[in-house]
Amino acid sequence: MTRIGFAYNQKPAVSETSELEPSDSRRDDEEPPSTRRDLSSRNLLSSPSAPTPDGSLDHFAEWDAPETIDAVANALAPLGKVIRLEADDDFPAKLRAARPDIVFNIAEGLTGVNREGHVPAICEFFGIPYSGSDPFTLSLCLDKARTKETLAFHGVPIAPFAVATTVEDLRAIARGETRLLVPSARTPLFIKPVHEGSSKGITERNYITSAKALLETGSMLLETYRQPLLAETFLPGAEFTCGVLGNGWDAVVLPIVAINFGSLPDEAVPIYGFEAKWIWDRPENPLDIFECPARIPDALRAQIEDVVLRAYRVLGCRDWSRVDVRLDAAGVPNLVEVNPLPGILPDPADNSCLPKAARAAGLSYDELIQSCLVHAATRLGVEVVIPSEARDLLSDGHRDLNNRPLASLVVESSRAVG
Ligand SMILES: Nc1ncnc2c1ncn2[C@@H]1O[C@H](COP(=O)(O)OP(=O)(O)OP(=O)(O)O)[C@@H](O)[C@H]1O
Ligand SMILES: [Mg+2]
Numbered sequence: 001m002t003r004i005g006f007a008y009n010q011k012p013a014v015s016e017t018s019e020l021e022p023s024d025s026r027r028d029d030e031e032p033p034s035t036r037r038d039l040s041s042r043n044l045l046s047s048p049s050a051p052t053p054d055g056s057l058d059h060f061a062e063w064d065a066p067e068t069i070d071a072v073a074n075a076l077a078p079l080g081k082v083i084r085l086e087a088d089d090d091f092p093a094k095l096r097a098a099r100p101d102i103v104f105n106i107a108e109g110l111t112g113v114n115r116e117g118h119v120p121a122i123c124e125f126f127g128i129p130y131s132g133s134d135p136f137t138l139s140l141c142l143d144k145a146r147t148k149e150t151l152a153f154h155g156v157p158i159a160p161f162a163v164a165t166t167v168e169d170l171r172a173i174a175r176g177e178t179r180l181l182v183p184s185a186r187t188p189l190f191i192k193p194v195h196e197g198s199s200k201g202i203t204e205r206n207y208i209t210s211a212k213a214l215l216e217t218g219s220m221l222l223e224t225y226r227q228p229l230l231a232e233t234f235l236p237g238a239e240f241t242c243g244v245l246g247n248g249w250d251a252v253v254l255p256i257v258a259i260n261f262g263s264l265p266d267e268a269v270p271i272y273g274f275e276a277k278w279i280w281d282r283p284e285n286p287l288d289i290f291e292c293p294a295r296i297p298d299a300l301r302a303q304i305e306d307v308v309l310r311a312y313r314v315l316g317c318r319d320w321s322r323v324d325v326r327l328d329a330a331g332v333p334n335l336v337e338v339n340p341l342p343g344i345l346p347d348p349a350d351n352s353c354l355p356k357a358a359r360a361a362g363l364s365y366d367e368l369i370q371s372c373l374v375h376a377a378t379r380l381g382v383e384v385v386i387p388s389e390a391r392d393l394l395s396d397g398h399r400d401l402n403n404r405p406l407a408s409l410v411v412e413s414s415r416a417v418g
Pocket of ligand 1 (some may be wrong): 159190192196198199233235236270323326336337339409
């Protein structure tokens with residue numbers, strides 16, 4: 001039986017958080033708590049599980065709740081013996097002692113801008129195979145500017161951008177000394193910290209229509225987040241987020257999730273930012289913010305899938321990811337950011353985008369998790385023997401949008417190595 005190490009960071013109980021060291025944590029897969037069952041996230045503005053717009057962040061927000069960890073462990077159980085390896089201080093010693101056949105990694109890490117790469121790097125150090133992207137890709141995608149440089153080199157459409165590390169850099173942008181036009185009502189810019197997620201530091205104020213606003217808001221963000229800012233041309237069109245499963249030319253885009261800006265309050269800036277994720281989306285009054293599958297013309301869907309898969313490949317993403325896309329003024333899909341450690345809240349009421357997209361493709365939560373593991377095992381030549389009851393569960397003929405039998409593809413690929 002395959003021995004599956006399961007690496008994760010579990011959110012501390014509320015009472016524990018004050019005793020733990022803070023970090024420059026970035027939450028790139030946290031989901032809005034409108035209907036979350038995770039009680040620690042309910043009371044969001046007073047809870048340590050929710051980020052706050054002024055930079056006093058929840059340093060553990062990106063870690064997973066016990067419900068998510070249990071759900072993943074249960075999903076993996078039919079494929080082997082699951083060995084829980086919490087990614088704490090003792091993780092290297094525990095991993096070395098357990099030496100599993102493969103590690104299923106959802107650990108977000110804690111410290112530093114390379115934290116998402118720590119568990120995969122430790123696996124590499126011990127020569128133990130692991131699921132998902134490698135440390136380099138995880139660190140690259142945690143830097144939105146470096147990610148965009150790579151995408152630009154490969155011709156993947158992105159909004160023109162400049163990086164501001166100091167207030168003087170902001171002044172240079174305001175004077176028109178970079179590739180960006182001077183911000184105005186006709187040519188707005190969007191600014192955001194390079195290393196954050198879950199819309200930390202991304203509020204309506206980041207929509208910039210004057211040089212004065214650029215200096216004011218930009219200075220505040222530099223001061224608060226103590227990291228460079230990305231200043232980009234504002235992409236005014238429709239927005240989508242896309243789940244991807246698989247590898248290389250066999251990777252598939254799950255049914256696309258459209259962001260419904262019509263659900264935001266009147267006069268709101270059309271962004272899926274802090275207010276939409278954490279203030280307007282309330283358990284008692286959830287925003288109807290997602291449409292999946294997105295009702296868009298086939299030609300646009302093909303264009304979005306093309307951009308998403310090109311980005312996935314050139315960034316070196318593996319097994320799964322979630323990719324944000326927005327249309328520019330000409331209607332061309334531009335890549336906004338890539339999340340190689342996607343959010344995977346198990347309860348459909350939680351509105352987690354990757355599980356939602358998987359469901360629209362006919363994949364249950366368990367099948368999504370199993371697909372990721374089997375894609376990794378197939379890629380690495382690790383044997384995963386699927387017992388007959390799980391095989392029945394997986395092979396009921398679901399097809400993705402390319403009409404490929406997604407679930408049975410999973411079973412076949414694992415048989416190939418089994
Ligand atoms: N250049 C841009 N033009 C228009 N809107 C933008 C741009 N960049 C970001 N946005 C808006 O801000 C939102 C948040 O940006 P982004 O996805 O980079 O942040 P994030 O906090 O990492 O998101 P996530 O919660 O997906 O991790 C986007 O979903 C989009 O609505
Ligand atoms: Mg995003």
